[in-house]
Amino acid sequence: MPKLRSTAAVCTTLSALAATSILGSPSAAEPFSTTPCTLHRTDDHHSEGLDSWNPDYTRPTGALDAVLVFLSFPDATPRLSPAQLTADHFPATSRYYEQASYGRFTLRPHPVSHWLRMPKPSTAYAMKRDWSAENRGTYLRDAFAAADRDVDFSRYQVVYLVADPDAPGVDSDATKVVNLDTPIHVDGTDVRRVVTVFEKHPPDRLVLAHETGHVFDLPDLYHRPVDGKGDWDTYVGDWDLMGSQFGLSPDLFAWHKWKLGWLDPRQVVCVRGARPTRLTLEPLEAGPGVPVQDAAGAPAFGLGHGVKLAIVRTGVDSALAFEVRSAAGNDRAACRQGVLVYRVRSGAQSGAGPVEVVDAHPHTEACWENSVHPALADAPVALGESFTVPGDDVKVEAEGRTASGAWTVRITPGLKDEG
Numbered sequence: 206m207p208k209l210r211s212t213a214a215v216c217t218t219l220s221a222l223a224a225t226s227i228l229g230s231p232s233a234a235e236p237f238s239t240t241p242c243t244l245h246r247t248d249d250h251h252s253e254g255l256d257s258w259n260p261d262y263t264r265p266t267g268a269l270d271a272v273l274v275f276l277s278f279p280d281a282t283p284r285l286s287p288a289q290l291t292a293d294h295f296p297a298t299s300r301y302y303e304q305a306s307y308g309r310f311t312l313r314p315h316p317v318s319h320w321l322r323m324p325k326p327s328t329a330y331a332m333k334r335d336w337s338a339e340n341r342g343t344y345l346r347d348a349f350a351a352a353d354r355d356v357d358f359s360r361y362q363v364v365y366l367v368a369d370p371d372a373p374g375v376d377s378d379a380t381k382v383v384n385l386d387t388p389i390h391v392d393g394t395d396v397r398r399v400v401t402v403f404e405k406h407p408p409d410r411l412v413l414a415h416e417t418g419h420v421f422d423l424p425d426l427y428h429r430p431v432d433g434k435g436d437w438d439t440y441v442g443d444w445d446l447m448g449s450q451f452g453l454s455p456d457l458f459a460w461h462k463w464k465l466g467w468l469d470p471r472q473v474v475c476v477r478g479a480r481p482t483r484l485t486l487e488p489l490e491a492g493p494g495v496p497v498q499d500a501a502g503a504p505a506f507g508l509g510h511g512v513k514l515a516i517v518r519t520g521v522d523s524a525l526a527f528e529v530r531s532a533a534g535n536d537r538a539a540c541r542q543g544v545l546v547y548r549v550r551s552g553a554q555s556g557a558g559p560v561e562v563v564d565a566h567p568h569t570e571a572c573w574e575n576s577v578h579p580a581l582a583d584a585p586v587a588l589g590e591s592f593t594v595p596g597d598d599v600k601v602e603a604e605g606r607t608a609s610g611a612w613t614v615r616i617t618p619g620l621k622d623e624g
Contacts, residue, residue: 240473240475240516241518242473242475242476242477242516242517243255243256244522244523244551245551246259246551247522247551247552249552249559250555251419251422251423251424251425251554251555251559252424252552252554252559253424253460253549253551253553253559254522254551255460255463255551258422261397262422263362263363263420263421264421264465264466265306265310265312265421266306266309266310266465266467267309268310268313269310269312269313269362269363270315270360270362270363271313271315271361271362271364271417272316272317272358272361272363272365273287273290273314273315273316273365273367274317274321274348274352274364274365274367275287275290275316275317275320275321275367276321276322276351276366276367276369277320277321277322277369277372278323278325278326278327278369278372278374279323279324279325279326280327280372280374281327281372281373283320283369283371284371285369285370285371285406287317287320288318289406290367290370290406291314291316293404293406293407293408294314294408294412294413295314295316297414298312298314298417299311299313299314301411301414301446301455301535302414304456304492304495304535305456305457305467305535306465306467307467307492307509308492309466309467310465312363312417315360315361317352317355317356319355321352321355322351323347323348324347324350324351326374327369327372327374327375328373328374329374330343330344330374331374332368332375332376333376333378333379334376334378336379341383341401344401345366345389345399345401349389349391352366353391353392356392358392358394358396359392359393359394363417364396364398364400365400366400366402367402368401368402368403370403370404371406376403377403377404377408377409379401379403380400380401380403380404380416381400381401381419382398382419382420383399383400384397384398385397385398398420400413400417400419400420402416409450410450411450411451412450414450415446415447415450418446418447421465422464423447423464423465424554424555424559424560425447425448425555425556426440426441426447426448426559426560427441427447427556428440428558429556436578437449438578438581440558440560440561441547441560441561441562441581442562442576442580442584443455443540443576443577443578443581443582444530444545444547444581445458445461446535447461448560448577451577452577453536453540453572453575453576454530454538454539455535455536456489456490456530456534456535456536458489458526458547458560459473459489459513459514459526459528460514460526460547460549460560462513463514468513468514469510471512472510472511472512472514473512473513473514473515473516474512474514474515474516475516475518476515476517476618477518477618478618479617479618479619481615481616481617482515482615482616482617482618483604483614483615484613484614484616485511485512485607485611485612485613486511486512486514486527486528486529486611486612486614487508487509487512487529487610487611487612488508488529488530488531488610488611488612489513489530489531489536490530490531490533490536491508491509491534491610492508492509492534493509494506495509495533497531497533497610498532498533498610499608499609499610500606500610505609505610507609508609511611513528514526514527515527515528517597517599517616517618519548519597519599522550522552523548523550523551524549525547525548525563525594525597525599526548526549527546527601528544528545529543529544529611529612529614530542530543530585531610540571540576540582540583541572541582541583541584541587543565543587543588543590543603544565544585544586544601544612545562545584545585545586546562546563546565546584546586546592546594546601547560547561547562547563548560548561548563563584563594563595564580564581564583565584565585565586565590565592566583566584567580570583586602586603587603588603589603589604590603591603597619598619599616599618599619600617600619601614601615601617602614602616
């Protein structure tokens with residue numbers, strides 16, 4: 206097996222690291238979606254534009270293989286086995302993506318069966334959320350050197366470096382994806398990003414699924430307060446994994462499923478002009494083997510190939526999205542069901558509000574005991590309700606349900622439609 210490049214060469218590569226990510230000039234785009242409502246991909250980190258796919262990122266279609274490398278330190282003896290830590294995240298992470306993708310994507314974990322020893326004590330790496338480039342670079346360099354004898358990195362499209370959670374220097378808040386400006390070349394392949402895992406045992410719910418979303422070019426949708434204090438979930442609340450892995454409805458937005466290639470073009474409708482458009486929207490969660498409630502409230506199968514997303518273009522880099530959310534699949538703990546409305550901005554980078562849920566019930570809250578942001582927990586337009594989006598003059602009406610459980614929706618764009 207080809208060996209890792211010399212330490213000096215790896216140090217040079219890792220010197221380009223920043224706390225979260227370092228990105229070079231935009232790569233040549235791969236043509237993707239060209240409907241009238243498609244927003245253009247910008248140079249912003251994890252742009253929500255969908256006219257092209259950034260080839261620096263792996264497309265999550267078909268089957269991808271992920272390696273889990275378990276790292277111990279001289280200042281601690283692991284109390285847990287790699288098998289126990291693997292069970293913290295799998296099969297839950299694979300199951301999440303299997304359901305979210307309607308079976309179009311399978312994430313296959315390949316855990317190393319034993320601990321690999323890092324050369325320095327855990328405290329020497331000064332792990333923390335906003336990690337310095339120098340310390341993070343040292344950690345990655347040492348981790349790849351420790352793993353190279355046991356792991357053929359050319360076999361894997363996703364790399365998880367899992368630290369001993371009981372080591373004294375390990376900080377669970379440091380879990381994140383590291384993007385490399387210059388890839389690490391090892392075993393004849395380029396490793397462009399790494400998921401560094403420092404989670405406690407048991408870990409945060411769906412935390413690895415969230416971090417894996419970044420590997421597929423999905424942005425953070427939470428709001429990080431300037432001083433680190435306050436509410437982090439004001440942008441999307443419970444409604445997308447990339448906002449919070451603790452959400453009651455953590456399935457990915459239909460916009461993200463479109464971006465990742467899990468929706469066919471015919472499942473996305475662009476609403477244009479000022480005349481009302483009536484359409485039938487299937488619940489986002491409906492897919493093979495996932496029952497949703499029919500019009501009478503009983504479990505029903507058979508949906509999954511109909512329209513999932515309606516879009517009204519509102520500007521050069523903005524759009525309104527409409528989808529139906531129900532208590533099924535990844536959203537089985539949903540607080541409320543109905544037509545969810547959200548704004549998308551392709552020119553906003555990760556963490557700066559590229560998606561914001563529009564609250565159809567701004568004066569009420571719901572599920573305050575377990576929602577990450579109760580003010581948005583009742584955001585969807587319920588059956589029989591109508592709602593006009595403030596500032597955009599777009600009206601949506603949830604008119605009825607079909608016998609199979611789909612929703613009949615009427616959308617009137619108004620005069621501000623710029624599609």
